[in-house]
Amino acid sequence: MKINRVRSLNGEITIPGDKSISHRSIMFGSIADGITEVHGFLNGADCISSMNCFRQMGIDIDYDGSVVTVHGKGLHGLSKPEGTLDVGNSGTTTRLISGILAAQPFASRLIGDASICKRPMKRIMTPLSMMGADITSELGNDCAPLLINGKELHGIHYNSPVASAQVKSCVLLAGLYADGETSVTEPYVSRNHTELMLESFGGNIKTEGTTATVKPVDKLVGQKILVPGDISSAAYFLVAGLITPNSCITIKNVGINPTRDGILEVIKAMGGDMEYSNVVSGCGEPTADITVRTSSLKGCVIEGSIIPKLIDEIPAIAVLACFADGETIIRDAQELKVKESNRIDVMVNALSSMGADITATDDGMIIRGGKPLHGAVIDSHLDHRIAMSFAIAGLNADGDTEITGAECVNISYPGFYDDLGGLER
Numbered sequence: 001m002k003i004n005r006v007r008s009l010n011g012e013i014t015i016p017g018d019k020s021i022s023h024r025s026i027m028f029g030s031i032a033d034g035i036t037e038v039h040g041f042l043n044g045a046d047c048i049s050s051m052n053c054f055r056q057m058g059i060d061i062d063y064d065g066s067v068v069t070v071h072g073k074g075l076h077g078l079s080k081p082e083g084t085l086d087v088g089n090s091g092t093t094t095r096l097i098s099g100i101l102a103a104q105p106f107a108s109r110l111i112g113d114a115s116i117c118k119r120p121m122k123r124i125m126t127p128l129s130m131m132g133a134d135i136t137s138e139l140g141n142d143c144a145p146l147l148i149n150g151k152e153l154h155g156i157h158y159n160s161p162v163a164s165a166q167v168k169s170c171v172l173l174a175g176l177y178a179d180g181e182t183s184v185t186e187p188y189v190s191r192n193h194t195e196l197m198l199e200s201f202g203g204n205i206k207t208e209g210t211t212a213t214v215k216p217v218d219k220l221v222g223q224k225i226l227v228p229g230d231i232s233s234a235a236y237f238l239v240a241g242l243i244t245p246n247s248c249i250t251i252k253n254v255g256i257n258p259t260r261d262g263i264l265e266v267i268k269a270m271g272g273d274m275e276y277s278n279v280v281s282g283c284g285e286p287t288a289d290i291t292v293r294t295s296s297l298k299g300c301v302i303e304g305s306i307i308p309k310l311i312d313e314i315p316a317i318a319v320l321a322c323f324a325d326g327e328t329i330i331r332d333a334q335e336l337k338v339k340e341s342n343r344i345d346v347m348v349n350a351l352s353s354m355g356a357d358i359t360a361t362d363d364g365m366i367i368r369g370g371k372p373l374h375g376a377v378i379d380s381h382l383d384h385r386i387a388m389s390f391a392i393a394g395l396n397a398d399g400d401t402e403i404t405g406a407e408c409v410n411i412s413y414p415g416f417y418d419d420l421g422g423l424e425r
Contacts, residue, residue, distance in 0.1 A: 001387075001406030001417060003394030004375075008246035009423040015234050017042040017227035018255050019412050020165070020193050021285065023050045023092045025225045026061070027173070028201050029070030030054040031078070031100065032220035038068040040227035044412045049088035049112075053097055056081040072222050075176060080106035084145070087112040089340065089382075089411055092166055094144060095124050096194075099170035102133035103177030104150035109138075111145040115340050115382065118143060124170045127158045131174055131182070155180035162335065163187050163308040168212060169194040175214040176203070183213035188305040191259045196284040197225075228255035228287040233413050235263050235316040236388045240420070241292035242272050243323040243396055249423060250291040253278075257285055262310025264290075266317055270297040270324055299326035299369055307332045312339075315389040318347045321367035322356045323396065330364035341381035350378045350390060354397055375399030384411040391420060 017040035027050065029036030041047065041063070051061055051068075058079035060071040078100075087093040087110055094110060098121075101108050111117070122142035128135050134149040155178040160167050163186040172194055175182025189210050198205045200223055204215040234254045241249035256264065256276075267274050273293040280287050299321060302310075310317065314333055321328035336343040348360040353376040357368040375397050380387040382405045394401030409416045 001391070001403045003391050003401040003403065005397060006244060006395045006424045008425045009240055009244045009395070010248050010425050011423045012250045012252060013237055013419055013423065014252045015229040015237070015254065016044065016413055016415070018230040019044065019046060019232065020092065020191060021197070021225070021227045021255070022047040023090075023096065024193055024197050025068070025227065026050045026054055026070060027096060027100065028197055028220065029072050029222060030059040031075050032072040032201050032222045033074045034072055034222035036070040036072055036222040037224045038070065038227060039225065041068045042227070042230065042412070044410060044414060045088055046090035046092065046411050049086065049090045050093045050097070053085045053087065053093060056083070056085060070222070074219060078104055081108055084109045084111050087116060087144070089113050089115055091116065091119055094121070094146070095166040095170045096173060098124055098128065098135065098146065098148060099173035101148045102128050102131070102135060102150060102174050103153050107147070107149045109145060109147055116144050120338050121146060123162060123164065123167050127156065127160070127167070127171045128174055130156050130158065131178060133174065153178040155182040157183045157185070160184055160186050163190045164335070165190040165194065172198070172205070172212060172214045176216060178216060181213060181215050183211055185211040188308050189259055190308040191257065193257070200284060228285050229253045230412070231255050231260050231263065232312045234290065235313040236392050238263065238267065238274070238290065238292050239316045239320045240392045240395060242267065242295045242297065243320060245294055248291065248293045250289055252289050253287050254290050255285055256288050259309060262306045263313040263317060265306060266300065266302055266310065267292070269300040270320070271295060272297060297324035297369070299324045299328040299367070301329045301331070303329070303331035311335055312385060315343055315347050315385045316392065318351060318358070318365060318367060319389050319393045322351060322358070322369055322371070322373060322393070324369040326369060328367045328369065331361070333364040334362065340383040341386060343383070343386065346381055346383065346386055347389070350376070350386070351393070353378070354393060354401070373397035375401040377402045377404065380405040380408055382408045384408045384413070388413065388416055391417070
């Protein structure tokens with residue numbers, strides 16, 4: 001994919017549905033009684049991986065391109081899959097489904113692509129083992145392929161060393177099948193889509209501070225789910241509208257869940273021109289239309305409890321910081337090293353090749369804004385968030401920016417380049 005500088009970006013855009021909520025809608029719908037109807041489902045490769053895994057376990061799932069209908073079979077209705085469950089590139093599928101599989105009366109094997117088979121799974125294997133699960137890494141390296149022999153599980157109180165919604169959700173899902181109360185305490189609050197959805201399905205879930213606690217119930221009940229637009233996908237258009245000259249972009253129906261809105265806090269701290277309209281907050285997942293305009297930005301420090309609220313948006317924020325006056329420091333983001341790529345190294349090396357003044361640190365990066373960017377050949381490392389971030393950078397760089405492996409955006413945003421092109425003026 002080749003990207004060139006544009007004069008301006010203007011217009012309205014509706015982004016795809018939230019990836020995290022789409023995954024969970026399939027999982028909860030499958031283990032609930034009755035029909036779950038999902039509107040706004042993200043038709044990306046990762047979410048299709050979740051769908052296919054549950055189909056392999058006997059769940060009928062219809063998708064007409066608009067609405068997903070999940071014919072749930074209840075908490076104990078899954079069947080032993082024929083063959084290996086392939087999670088593709090999806091870390092969310094891998095970690096969340098493991099919590100469910102750990103309690104089933106059958107054995108299963110999970111595998112994914114080359115990237116998944118390098119991502120750390122000990123973070124879920126440890127708490128699941130504490131609950132009595134039989135989960136092992138086939139190659140003995142604490143990565144996929146994973147072998148899971150379903151067992152009876154026990155409730156635990158787990159102090160998670162990382163603030164990770166995937167770890168928390170894995171343990172809470174396993175807790176649905178445990179013999180007592182299960183709780184997870186995090187160092188900071190991570191995204192809470194699992195807690196909100198579990199409550200709506202009739203689960204017994206409560207949160208207090210950074211601790212989420214679930215108690216077993218006899219059943220969950222299928223629901224109608226309206227999936228908001230994914231703020232992680234909106235991030236690229238937010239950044240594009242702020243840094244591209246003479247621009248004004250409105251992104252419709254964006255999820256603004258307070259455990260996910262860190263990038264909005266950063267934009268405010270940097271002095272970005274941003275406003276909300278059509279705010280709706282009645283269904284547990286608040287949404288708004290967000291308008292951004294070309295802005296004079298200033299650097300800031302991004303650290304601590306805000307990091308779990310924007311971890312997936314840091315590549316886009318790094319691009320934003322290149323166009324801010326002064327220094328932006330990102331700390332406490334070592335989790336970036338174990339995403340689809342090592343996003344610290346990839347962002348620092350690639351932005352440096354475009355002329356940015358950026359330095360890697362052990363847990364983040366330092367960006368000294370204001371240096372003009374020029375085109376370069378960018379290796380996406382088949383990481384969708386890297387590819388989309390550099391598409392935005394390329395719109396504001398001199399010369400050609402070429403992104404290799406650009407098709408990886410299909411993981412979360414199949415129409416990304418078309419939508420971006422539709423805003424060019």
